[in-house]
Amino acid sequence: MTQAPITVFGGTGFLGRHVVQELFDAGHAVRIAARRPALPHWAEPGDPLEPMSIDIRSESDVSQALDGALGAVNAVSLYVERRRLTFDQVHVEGAGRLARLARTQGVKVLIQLSGIGASSSSRSPYVRARGRGESAVIDAYPKAIILRPSVMFGPDDAFLSRLADLTRLPVIPLFGHGETKLQPVHVVDVARAIVRLLGVAPSGRRLFELGGLDILRYREVLELIMAHLKRERPLLPIPFPLWHLAAVLASPLPGPPLTRDQVQMMAEDNTVGEGVGTFADLDILPRSLRDALPDCLPARSSDSRR
Numbered sequence: 040m041t042q043a044p045i046t047v048f049g050g051t052g053f054l055g056r057h058v059v060q061e062l063f064d065a066g067h068a069v070r071i072a073a074r075r076p077a078l079p080h081w082a083e084p085g086d087p088l089e090p091m092s093i094d095i096r097s098e099s100d101v102s103q104a105l106d107g108a109l110g111a112v113n114a115v116s117l118y119v120e121r122r123r124l125t126f127d128q129v130h131v132e133g134a135g136r137l138a139r140l141a142r143t144q145g146v147k148v149l150i151q152l153s154g155i156g157a158s159s160s161s162r163s164p165y166v167r168a169r170g171r172g173e174s175a176v177i178d179a180y181p182k183a184i185i186l187r188p189s190v191m192f193g194p195d196d197a198f199l200s201r202l203a204d205l206t207r208l209p210v211i212p213l214f215g216h217g218e219t220k221l222q223p224v225h226v227v228d229v230a231r232a233i234v235r236l237l238g239v240a241p242s243g244r245r246l247f248e249l250g251g252l253d254i255l256r257y258r259e260v261l262e263l264i265m266a267h268l269k270r271e272r273p274l275l276p277i278p279f280p281l282w283h284l285a286a287v288l289a290s291p292l293p294g295p296p297l298t299r300d301q302v303q304m305m306a307e308d309n310t311v312g313e314g315v316g317t318f319a320d321l322d323i324l325p326r327s328l329r330d331a332l333p334d335c336l337p338a339r340s341s342d343s344r345r
Contacts, residue, residue, distance in 0.1 A: 045111065222311060
C-alpha cells in the first residue's frame with residue numbers, strides 16, 4: 040500500500056467488516072487485522088486492502104499491524120471465555136497493548152470499541168473487563184477515543200437472528216418481565232461514526248455512546264419481530280434468579296446457548312447516558328429498528344400455528 044492505511048483489528052467480525060467497507064468507500068486504504076483474515080467478498084484486484092494475520096496477545100503481531108498506519112480501530116471482541124483465552128487477555132491486556140504500541144509507533148487516531156454500561160465495578164466479568172480495558176487504553180494513549188455502542192443489529196446479525204429463533208417456540212420466555220430498556224443501533228451507523236471519528240473528534244470529545252432512534256423494552260423488541268414475521272406467541276415472564284441458574288447449568292457446555300454475562304446484561308438498561316458524545320455530535324441520524332427491521336430480517340410466511 041502506498042497510502043498510509045487504517046488498521047482495523049477484528050476486521051472480519053460483524054462490526055469490523057462494515058468498518059472496512061465504510062473506510063474503503065470513503066477512500067481509505069485498509070489493513071484487515073484478524074486471527075483468520077480474509078478479503079471481503081466485494082474486493083477486486085488492486086483494491087487498497089491488506090489482510091494480515093494477528094493475535095492481539097502478541098506484541099510483535101500488533102506492532103506489525105500498526106506499522107505505518109495512520110489510524111487504528113480495535114473491534115476485537117470475545118463474548119465467551121475459553122480455556123486459553125480470557126476476557127482479560129483480550130479486552131484488558133490486548134487493548135492496553137494495542138494502545139501502547141499505537142502511541143509509540145505514532146498512530147494519529149485510535150478508536151477503542153467498548154459498550155454501553157462498561158464498568159470496572161460490574162458484576163459481569165465481561166462488562167468488568169470492558170471497563171478495565173477502557174482504563175488501560177486511556178492510560179496508554181490518553182487521546183484515544185472510546186466508542187460505546189448499544190446492542191448492534193443488521194443483516195445476518197446475532198441479536199435479531201436469535202430473537203427470531205425464539206419466536207419459533209410455542210411460548211417465548213422473558214428476562215424478568217421484559218422491561219429492560221434497549222436502544223438498538225444499526226451496525227452501519229456505528230461504522231459510519233467510526234469513519235467520521237477517524238477525522239477529528241468533535242469538540243475534543245473522547246467518549247461516545249451510540250444508540251438508535253428507538254428506546255424499546257425487551258418485550259417490545261420481541262413484539263416487533265413477531266409482528267414482522269407474522270408469528271403470534273405468548274410471552275412468559277421468568278425471574279432473573281432462574282435465568283442465572285440456567286446459565287450456571289449451561290456453562291459446562293461447549294458454546295453455551297446462555298451465559299451468566301448475558302443474563303446480567305439483560306438485567307440492566309442499555310441506553311445512551313448523559314454528558315457523552317452521540318450521533319448528534321457527528322451529524323449522523325441513526326436508523327430506527329422499526330424502519331430497518333425488514334432489511335435486516337427476511338420476512339417469512341405466517342406460521343403462528345406451527
